[in-house]
Amino acid sequence: TQALCEKRIGLGENDMTDKNQQLPLSRFTVLDLTRVRSGPTAVRQLADWGANVIKIESPAHMNAEGGMGGARHGPDFQNIHRNKRSLTLNLKHAEGTDVLMRMVDQADVLVENFRPDVKRRLGIDYESLAERNSRIILASISGFGQSGPYANRPGFDQVAQGMGGLMSITGLPGQGPVRVGVPIADLTAGMYTAIGILIALLQREDTGKGQWVHTSLLEAQIAMLDFQAARWLIGGEVPPQAGNNHPTSTPTGVFATADGFINIASAGETMWERLCGVLQADDLFKNPNYVTERSRHKHRDALNEDLADYLQHRTSQDWIDALNDAGVPSGPIYAIDEMFADPQVEHVGMAKSVQHPELGEVKVLKNAVNLSSTPDIDYRPTPERGEHTDSVLAEFGYGGEEIERLRVAGVI
Numbered sequence: 001t002q003a004l005c006e007k008r009i010g011l012g013e014n015d016m017t018d019k020n021q022q023l024p025l026s027r028f029t030v031l032d033l034t035r036v037r038s039g040p041t042a043v044r045q046l047a048d049w050g051a052n053v054i055k056i057e058s059p060a061h062m063n064a065e066g067g068m069g070g071a072r073h074g075p076d077f078q079n080i081h082r083n084k085r086s087l088t089l090n091l092k093h094a095e096g097t098d099v100l101m102r103m104v105d106q107a108d109v110l111v112e113n114f115r116p117d118v119k120r121r122l123g124i125d126y127e128s129l130a131e132r133n134s135r136i137i138l139a140s141i142s143g144f145g146q147s148g149p150y151a152n153r154p155g156f157d158q159v160a161q162g163m164g165g166l167m168s169i170t171g172l173p174g175q176g177p178v179r180v181g182v183p184i185a186d187l188t189a190g191m192y193t194a195i196g197i198l199i200a201l202l203q204r205e206d207t208g209k210g211q212w213v214h215t216s217l218l219e220a221q222i223a224m225l226d227f228q229a230a231r232w233l234i235g236g237e238v239p240p241q242a243g244n245n246h247p248t249s250t251p252t253g254v255f256a257t258a259d260g261f262i263n264i265a266s267a268g269e270t271m272w273e274r275l276c277g278v279l280q281a282d283d284l285f286k287n288p289n290y291v292t293e294r295s296r297h298k299h300r301d302a303l304n305e306d307l308a309d310y311l312q313h314r315t316s317q318d319w320i321d322a323l324n325d326a327g328v329p330s331g332p333i334y335a336i337d338e339m340f341a342d343p344q345v346e347h348v349g350m351a352k353s354v355q356h357p358e359l360g361e362v363k364v365l366k367n368a369v370n371l372s373s374t375p376d377i378d379y380r381p382t383p384e385r386g387e388h389t390d391s392v393l394a395e396f397g398y399g400g401e402e403i404e405r406l407r408v409a410g411v412i
Contacts, residue, residue, distance in 0.1 A: 022375050023050025028108040028201065031056060031100070032084060033124070037157070037183055038141045038217060039113035040080045041190025046109070046197065047083035048367045048377050054392055055081060056100070057385055059088040059412060072385065079364045081382040082354060087393070088386035088412050091122060095411045100124075103396050105133050108210075109197055113141040116151050126212035133210070137200045140214040141189050155217045160185035164221030169228055172243040189220035245304075250297040251275070254333065256308055257316040264319075265329040268293065274326045278319075279310045356381040386412070 029052045032043045047053040071077065090096040101123075104110060110129060112119060119125050119140065126138045140146065143155015158179050161167050166185075171178030196213035204210055222229065228247065231237045239247055246252035249267035266275040272293070276285035284290055284306055289299045296303055311319060316332060323330035334342065340351055351363040359381075367377055389412050393403050406412045 026050035033112040037186040042193035045194035085388035086383035157183035160217035185217040185221040
């Protein structure tokens with residue numbers, strides 16, 4: 001891996017900046033065989049922090065652009081595949097597999113999200129990879145797990161949301177199951193996989209050996225239920241839908257104002273007292289039905305109606321300012337464009353500009369991790385299909401004539 005890093009620096013590719021070499025994961029080479037969203041989400045965490053991520057794609061003659069990520073120049077694809085390099089490789093061709101294995105010999109991590117049977121058919125199961133490179137870390141994401149009765153079912157985010165219990169607790173009471181507005185099972189599976197890869201890399205420093213890291217959309221979704229799952233596992237309670245109300249904390253939820261809606265979170269006795277003080281609602285504070293959090297939860301619907309009578313007389317911003325000044329958590333409910341225009345969001349810089357050779361300046365989402373002693377991420381655009389094929393193969397020891405022969409044969 002160190003030799004590969006040095007070769008990349010020597011080549012002087014304009015997308016591999018000196019700044020990128022200073023990032024904490026720059027010494028690792030990652031082979032990215034992932035598709036759709038969960039796998040690319042995992043790999044993006046590594047690419048953002050400087051890993052040499054090589055996105056391995058089918059040559060253009062084998063398939064059309066698009067899929068779940070949308071067109072290559074569309075917003076989704078551009079956001080999720082930034083900071084990578086692209087190599088085209090025909091894995092249905094014997095020589096394509098040979099090229100991949102030659103790369104495996106020198107790589108640190110291979111990430112895939114094929115169905116388990118596909119992985120074995122391609123020869124990229126952990127046992128096969130470890131025979132060539134004992135230090136390799138294989139990271140796999142599946143729909144339902146690598147074994148078991150559903151192992152070979154195709155995975156899909158909304159299916160995992162339903163099977164994982166999330167849709168049963170999302171939405172208004174009695175509304176019926178509701179999906180979350182983002183592919184949360186895909187995203188969390190990707191994040192758990194990235195964490196697992198980093199753990200495996202740390203352990204390799206002690207053992208000198210790689211290992212197989214794997215999770216599934218189903219496992220990740222269930223893990224993200226957190227306290228809602230614990231309510232059943234420990235308390236024997238099946239959580240119902242609670243709509244915009246917090247499942248266990250009252251009054252916490254969405255409240256109408258004179259010009260819109262706001263979120264208020266006033267759990268506990270101290271926050272309840274502060275809320276009543278801001279509202280100048282002594283009658284609510286002294287109401288025996290609201291004297292404890294348990295009694296407030298029991299009479300939640302009536303309490304929400306009483307709060308609405310107070311909140312309707314002032315604007316959302318008036319209440320947000322007054323409540324936060326008093327130490328009661330409160331905030332606006334934004335549309336996406338309003339969110340990006342908020343001064344705090346602008347301050348933390350959640351939209352980062354990249355210069356794309358065809359699209360011009362585009363903005364991608366900032367990585368949410370901040371490291372005090374590490375250079376800021378140098379965001380680079382999503383590569384074109386096969387943009388780095390020749391330079392990547394050269395790094396792995398292929399000469400110009402050999403690369404041209406692979407191209408003529410349809411391997412790249």
